[in-house]
Amino acid sequence: MTAQEASKGGYLRPGLIESFVANGLKTQDYYFDLPLYHTDDSKKETIVVFARRVVAADKQADADKLPWLIYFQGGPGFGSPAYTTGWVKNAAKKFNVLLLDQRGTGLSTAMTVQVLSQFKTPQEQAEYFMQFRADSIVRDSELIRETLLANSTEKKWSLLGQSYGGFCITTYLSLFPDSITAAYITGGIPPVVDSxxxxxxxxxxxxxxxxxxxxxxxxxxxxxxxxxxxxxxxxxxxxxxxxxxxxxxxxxxxxxxxxxxxxxxxxxxxxxxxxxxxxxxxxxxxxxxxxxxxxxxxxxxxxxxxxxxxxxxxxxxxxxxxxxxxxxxxxxxxxxxxxxxxxxxxxxxxxxxxxxxxxxxxxxxxxxxxxxxxxxxxxxxxYTNWPKLYHPEVLAKNTVPVAAAVYYDDMFVDRECSENTAKLIPGIKLWITNEYKHSGLRDDSGILTKLMKMVSNEVDIPTP
Incomplete structure (x- = not known):
């Protein structure tokens, strides 16, 4: 996809899209100008959000025919992993993998003390911070999807989320379920029910x-x-x-x-x-x-x-x-x-x-x-006026195939809380395992493969 084609959505920054081939992978780097405030049209400030498209080098000729998989990193506040990460290399054989630097992370507009010093008061700093939760990250992703998939036959994409990335996926399922082909969560079902x-x-x-x-x-x-x-x-x-x-x-x-x-x-x-x-x-x-x-x-x-x-x-x-x-x-x-x-x-x-x-x-x-x-x-x-992140009434009508790896002794995302939330999402398939710690996806790229097989019914995992 050329910069001219992708920019029809109005968000991709004009200019050269940097690209390189290495380690058997073809990458393309995108920078998007996106609204800082998604739900307040009176505010016109924008930020830059970076995303890297990765596809196997021997698949690049047919890349525009491959489905898309966007990745949400854990955190909040951390950029995406290296394009050479094990699961990325495997997924890039079947997908256009999009490694998203969520707003404020990686090569996106930085959220640092240096940047925050431009604000005159702590209140202004706090109002800026409020725009960096999962609801804003998901709305960024929707604008990126509309831009990058504008000329694709299939307008939906699949989601992969590690840890906090799974929180973002659950927000995505609440706000834009019609944009999702399938969702894969590793150690990251949020506690929607528990305080x-x-x-x-x-x-x-x-x-x-x-x-x-x-x-x-x-x-x-x-x-x-x-x-x-x-x-x-x-x-x-x-x-x-x-x-x-x-x-x-x-x-x-x-x-x-x-x-x-x-x-x-x-x-x-x-x-x-x-x-x-x-x-x-x-x-x-x-x-x-x-x-x-x-x-x-x-x-x-x-x-x-x-x-x-x-x-x-x-x-x-x-x-x-x-x-x-x-x-x-x-x-x-x-x-x-x-x-x-x-x-x-x-x-x-x-x-x-x-x-x-x-x-x-x-x-x-x-x-x-x-x-x-x-x-x-x-x-x-x-602060008490936070917007909703999850909508149980939407999740209750879920038809998106969802598979999640839940780590039995996860120290970061509690298993029982994850199971309580899973009961709100019809059709979700849970793989509860004590084989991995919270870093399972990083440690074993086969986890994503198994989740995909769960969605395609190639392996039998009981639903909750």
Whole structure:
């Protein structure tokens, strides 16, 4: 498709569409000028959204005859994976795969502290953030579909969503079901039925289980982690990025437990935590740089909008729910004090629990790059006029073939909450498995193949 052909929809940026062939794949890079505000015609601001089309090089001559598959990344706030990712290479043999950099991510208009500094007030920053949830991402995708498939015989496309990408798919099924051929979800059926408190309560219990699994695998780390926590509690440790490494910030590394190889990575990190300088043990610069790499590159969208992705409609505020639960019913589990842990220094039954995928109000203090957004984040946490993301009455009439991989011990998206939502969607096929962690799609490209076979009835998976 030429730029002139695609731009008939009015959204594709004029000019050359960059393309290359490598690794057996043909790519085409598109930039779209899309409305920042989709539901307010009085506001004319636009943003750029980037998407990369990928097709097998030996299929490029017939690419315009192949169906389309758009991919929604997990997050929120992260760009699409590399075009050479395993599942992409496999899917590109059958589809025009479109890797979408959701608004604010990747090569789309950036959502960074630098960009947000152009706004005069925290309120203006917050209003900008409000335009970056799943409803806006889905409406972006619809305009892109209308543009790229304008000359295609088949105007529908299939959807693939990992984690938060599955949330986006469920919004797509609510808003534009007639645009979808089939939908594939991996570890990402959103909790439409369950409250944010329920979601995080389950999440805390899950990361407690994962913490215990970690120490069973690496029992010597019980003492190592206590030693690190004590050092952080009794010393001010500045990070290379400028923030402060506090005990509570170190505990957030538990998020890695829910991904393949995550426990091994944290164990290796703890092994090299200390070095001796002039007879005194201090945390090594390598240890601090490694933590920076794991934590301080978290996108602002992920940190600040994370709880808001669960706010489905008006009269609901996120209200720093993870912080409230941590300071309340889970304080005795995750709270840390030097005095308490010194008394149990050699007690292997007294462990330091890590936290998981939880965003806290104190992150706006401990993370240097987030500090300028503290007032903005508080405004968003109190906001109650969110638009609806899901429409159960539409989902109840669903006729789109949907297949979902649900990971039994998923630390990021609770299995029981996923099953509750699945009951709202007629015809959805669930593959519940304990073979994978949350990163299953990245780890095994065969997952997508199986989901496609479920939709085509080549494998027998019972419906809920």
């Amino acid at each position: 944010l408190e329920t979601v995080y309560r389950k999440s805390y219990k899950s990361v407690m289980d994962h913490s215990e699994q970690y120490y069973k695998r690496f029992p010597m780390d019980i003492k190592r982690v206590k030693k690190i926590m004590k050092y952080l509690a009794t010393n001010e440790v500045k990070m290379p990025s400028g923030g402060t490494l506090t005990p509570r910030k170190f505990q957030q590394l538990g998020q890695r437990f829910g991904l393949s190889g995550g426990m091994d990575a944290i164990h290796q990190l703890c092994l090299g935590a200390f070095i001796t300088i002039q007879g005194k043990e201090v945390l090594s610069s390598g240890f601090l740089h490694d933590i920076d790499a794991l934590q301080d590159l978290i996108p602002p969208i992920y940190a600040i909008l994370h709880e808001a992705i669960y706010c489905d409609g008006p009269n609901v505020a996120s209200n720093w729910t993870a912080s409230q639960l941590l300071n309340g019913e889970f304080k005795s589990v995750f709270g840390y004090s030097v005095k308490e842990y010194e008394a149990h220094e050699d007690d292997s039954s007294k462990i330091v629990y890590f936290t998981g995928e939880h965003m806290y109000d104190w992150m706006l203090d401990d993370y240097a790059y987030l500090q300028p957004l503290k007032e903005c984040a508080d405004i968003l946490a109190k």
